[in-house]
Every structure is written in structure tokens, then in C-alpha cells.
Amino acid sequence: MPELPEVETIRVGLSSLIIGKSVYAVKVFDSPKSFPNSPSQINQFLVGANIVNVNRRAKVLLINLTTGYSLVIHLKMTGQLVYRGQESFGGGHPTSSLIEQLPDRSTRVQIEFTDQSKLFFNDQRKFGWIKLLPAGEIDQLSFFQKVGPEPLDARTTPNEFVSRIRRHNGMKIKPAILDQSTIAGVGNIYADEALWQAKIHPESRVKNLSDDQLTVLFEAIVDVLESSLNHGGSTDRNYVNAEGEKGSYLKFAKVFRREGLACYRHPDIMIEKIRVAGRGTHICPVCQIKT
DNA sequence: CACTTGACCTGTCCGC
DNA sequence: TGCGGACAGGTCAAGT
Numbered sequence: 001m002p003e004l005p006e007v008e009t010i011r012v013g014l015s016s017l018i019i020g021k022s023v024y025a026v027k028v029f030d031s032p033k034s035f036p037n038s039p040s041q042i043n044q045f046l047v048g049a050n051i052v053n054v055n056r057r058a059k060v061l062l063i064n065l066t067t068g069y070s071l072v073i074h075l076k077m078t079g080q081l082v083y084r085g086q087e088s089f090g091g092g093h094p095t096s097s098l099i100e101q102l103p104d105r106s107t108r109v110q111i112e113f114t115d116q117s118k119l120f121f122n123d124q125r126k127f128g129w130i131k132l133l134p135a136g137e138i139d140q141l142s143f144f145q146k147v148g149p150e151p152l153d154a155r156t157t158p159n160e161f162v163s164r165i166r167r168h169n170g171m172k173i174k175p176a177i178l179d180q181s182t183i184a185g186v187g188n189i190y191a192d193e194a195l196w197q198a199k200i201h202p203e204s205r206v207k208n209l210s211d212d213q214l215t216v217l218f219e220a221i222v223d224v225l226e227s228s229l230n231h232g233g234s235t236d237r238n239y240v241n242a243e244g245e246k247g248s249y250l251k252f253a254k255v256f257r258r259e260g261l262a263c264y265r266h267p268d269i270m271i272e273k274i275r276v277a278g279r280g281t282h283i284c285p286v287c288q289i290k291t
Numbered sequence: 292c293a294c295t296t297g298a299c300c301t302g303t304c305c306g307c
Numbered sequence: 308t309g310c311g312g313a314c315a316g317g318t319c320a321a322g323t
Binding site: 002003006059074075076077078125127128142143178180187188189190234236237238239256279280 | 314315316317318319
């Protein structure tokens, strides 16, 4: 579900809501799947801890604690992190939130703070997870060992992107940019949007694309991610921010979920939906020619 | 080794 | 209305 702009939106929201709070109690509703740590680890290193800050790497959130441990959170397809302040005592919802009462049947973990506010981890499909780890062990997780550079970090250059994607010269371009070792944070929505913007067919082989085309693609990735971030991310079905609200970027999407509608460059051509590497994929058949 | 496909889950939508 | 199958924004393991 959430890609870089959605996870970053949650990070910013959570930062303003939970930094400095102290964990009072933790409930895990479907251990061990969503939160595999033992109750004794949770009691020792999470209960009683204060929130230091909230960071993000790729699509992973890191909530750092005063115990030297961190909550490492991956929302995968349908995960949500929703905060309820003490004003919504009993789990009732603020008017801006889509979600009514919490916890609900998709709630996997509830973290209550000493001021009675709560953070809920909801996940309909149970693909997402929370892990409590010593901060020093996070970089050793295999995902962090191989994950590529952050596209919105100004230090990440187009050349670095080109050289990394050339490792996948035999692949089609779309699965190559979805691979988190190429560039961090791109998922199905922004892959389609960036490929349309760069006028590249998702089934084009990487080896058939020039360095110039790949540079244009990198710039398109940065552009669509920044634009989405400015609109609070994309809500297709499940995504909500830390306050339970939707993102609005899909109103501005050029191809994603626009099958049957006109291409913004070719008013008489309809966006098509095809399947690439097992993923639903949206293209303009005129803008994006396979090479 | 490089690359592709299926599995993990639950819910929803679509066609019969 | 009921039912089966396809599909859903991510990643990893197992397959070729």
C-alpha cells in the first residue's frame, strides 16, 4: 500500500504527535505475525520508553526509543498507523478521520501512552509488521543492507541511479525500478506515473534504454514523489495518514487508475491497463512505445 | 547468477 | 442473492 510519499507523510504526522510521549501499555492482537517480539522484550524495552524521534528509510518507519531500541515498521500493502489523542477518549474519531472507532477488527497492535492517547497499527492483510530491535542492529537487516539510495535526498545523483539500474540490464524497466535495491521507495503507483512522464514503456528492457532516457526517468521519479508528498500521498483504498485522513494525489495522477480515460498528451487516446511482471500497469499506448 | 513467479492474507468487486 | 475467481499500492522465497 504505502509507498515513499505515504510513509513520509505518516512520519511527519507522527513526529508532531508522539515525540516525547511515554509508552504506558502495549496490546498485541495477533502475535506473533504482526509483532513477533516476546511479551518480555516488549515489557523490557518498549513499555516505559519515551519516543525520541520518527525516521524513515525507503518504505520503512523507525520509531526510536530512549531504551536504545527502535520500533521498525513496514506497512506493506494495507498497513495503517493511526493516532488517537486523549480528546477522543474511548477510541472515538475526530471529524477529519475516515476511521471511526479504534481498535477495530484490523487492529493488530495498540500502543497506549501515559496521557491515554494511543497509536494503532491496523493491517487488513497482515503482510505488514512491527519489530522491536536494538538501534544498532537495524542496519544489519538484509533489507537495509541492499536497499538503494533515497530519491528525495539531494545527494542522490542521476548517475548513481543509472549505474544501479544497469545491474538489471536484462530486466524490464518497471520491475527494475520497483526493485528497492535500485532506488528506495518507488512502488506500483509512482512507477507507472514516472514511466508515463518519462515516455518510457514499462516493458522496455533496461539494456535498450539510453543513459539519457534513464536520467530523464530518474528526474521523473523525483518529480512524481515530490508532487505526491505535497498532496499528502495517494489513497486508493486503504491508505490514511497518522490522523486517519486520506491523501489526494490520485486526483492528479496521469495514468494510475485512469484506464479508459484520455491521455493528457493525446486527448483522443485512452489509457490502457496491462499486466507487467505480475502487476497492474497503466500506460498511454502512444506516448510509451516499447523499445 | 539473473530473472520470474508464487506465496503471504483478507476484503471487495465482477460475471454467471 | 449466492458463489467462484480475479485482483489489490510490497517483499521474499522458491523456481527456471
